[in-house]
Amino acid sequence: MPDAWMPGAEIHDLGDHAPTDQQYPPKAIAHITWDRNATADNPQDWCSFEDLVNYFTTSGAGAAPHLIWDPFSGRIAQLFPADSRSKSVVDQPGGTRTNRAGQVVIQIEAVFFPYCRYQGTVYPRLIDTPCAGWDRLHAWIASWGVPDVWPMGHPVDFTSHRDEQVWETQGGWYAHAHVPENDHTDPGSWPGFGTIGSDPQPAPAPAPDPTPARYQSTINGLQYGYGAHGDQVTAVGQALVAHGFGSHYQQGPGPDWSDADTENYADYQRSLGYSGQDADGVPGPASLQQLLGYLPGGRTVSLAHLIAAAQTDPPAEQGHTTYGPEVQIVEQALADEGVLDQQWVDGSYGSKTMTAYSGWQQRCGYSGADADGIPGRDSLQRLGAAHGFTVTD
Template sequence: MSDLWLPGAERLSIGNTAPTDGGPAKAIAHITWDRNATKAKPQDLVPYANLRSYFSGGGKGLAPHILWDPFTGRMVQFFPANSRSLCLRDVSGGTRTNRAGSVVLQIEALFFPYCRVGGKTYESLVDTPLKGWDDLHAWVASWGVASSWPMGKPTSFTGKRDERIWRMRSGWYAHAHVPENDHTDPGTWPDFTVNTKKPAFETFPGASWFTMGRKSPVVARMHDRLVAVGCNRYQSSANKDVIGSGDKASYEAWQRKLGFTGSAATWPPGKTSWDELKVPKV
């Protein structure tokens, strides 16, 4: 069973839950767009804490499921996945926009065009670091939301609405796609294949990288791993971030341990043995 609350997100239930109506599972992409900036006059991004307080306080009546900060990866969830949230305009007698699916997961990205963060200006959401997107997308998909855009992936602030598609198709919808609404956000949205997570281990830097005297924190991590796998041929741990004779002897012991022989077991390291050593990412 999928998690009602996004793992890793802050859980800040604001109550006022209500069931959805059933039908194709949907996710709705929004941006907060709480300031109007331009390329000529960018403005500082509104602090995450301000929006968190707004949606859990005076703005409860407009709260999404998730507020996502793509610059830091912080997320807070206000409604469980099986409840409707309240971001969308819902006209009496029409499609119940906030409930029109088995789930209707609404994501508000903390962003507006030409926002400024750390002195840098960001024109579109996809220009940001998109931290946390991997986990957020995986959680949405776990609720049966298709990784597709039935009305087309948003690439500009242009509305496109087709209630027939809305009623029939699972997937992601821009706020600009939702019937009864007139907003044109989010403008852009990350690809479903975007991976913002750093690899757990250092990638092989190439044999020519392993020159005597090179200083790098990667060398220190390699040193520690060679010791951990029982191939310690070091005379000392001093200056362990600098490649020296102890690294050469220890790494050759590691290659022999893996079954390499002859010239294949000699310095410098090769990609196969490096990948097997699993040197933690710096």
């Protein structure tokens, strides 16, 4: 018998368990939380995993899924056991009980919205994130007999594809955009089976548009795609040539992103196994990191902001954040150093972060009052030098 509670998940049992309808095949339903409306021109800061857990365990319990998944850290919270229904889709009176129509109907909410900004990088699609934890999440759902198929197609956009007969007769993975009696169109994208991160599940693609993509992505504060300008563009072009993907250049590469850069980058994406819209020649963070071995662009942390957070967050309410994005950069560096558990990389400079930073200060040779967990310039600059961020006043 598979585990009703996913091993390694943070358990927040809401109670109110109810059986599913066993005459239907097993299913999983993919959602994104879509907490804010952002665009490429107006990205918004990501909503934290803790905020979503708090919502679904309080006022949002009536629409709670089985699982809440943070694709950046890999943290997963579980609210219902696998053999119970959850509550994230609409059931119309007299219709198919969509929350229950399967031997299991496991619902997953990825903490994500399009063009969210996380630690300085903007992520247009879920598959552009690290998709941390996807491999173990997928394996656990597969253990409940959910087959690795999308009966209504792997989600690649925000359009609806609903068919009551397919829903009732075929097991597998469904997007919220596929569920009868519902009008939501998420998740827009979802990682592929047997893969980690942004390598998508291959799906039939429409005939390609002969015009190269002409939009831009923002990664670590820098622009890529048609019309982008800067040293980062030259670095991409030179790396493409070095990897054997420069056949479309008539001249260059140079600092101005042209259609030739897009076509060469698309060739590179296809070499990684991407297809369709995922190989349109506009970089995402995963493929760019693989091409260059790093992500250009600096992250900046203010010493004054860190000190203010260290003095404000510990006595405040649990989870309080002061300059949360900058604190999170430092917390991730501390986690990478092994002095802070990944679950406390949350933007709140609380007691766990204070203790971890004290441990870092001791590594730097400080002791006593000089290792009190409140950052000083020397220790913070050492941490920044080791983990790629810049310290300002």
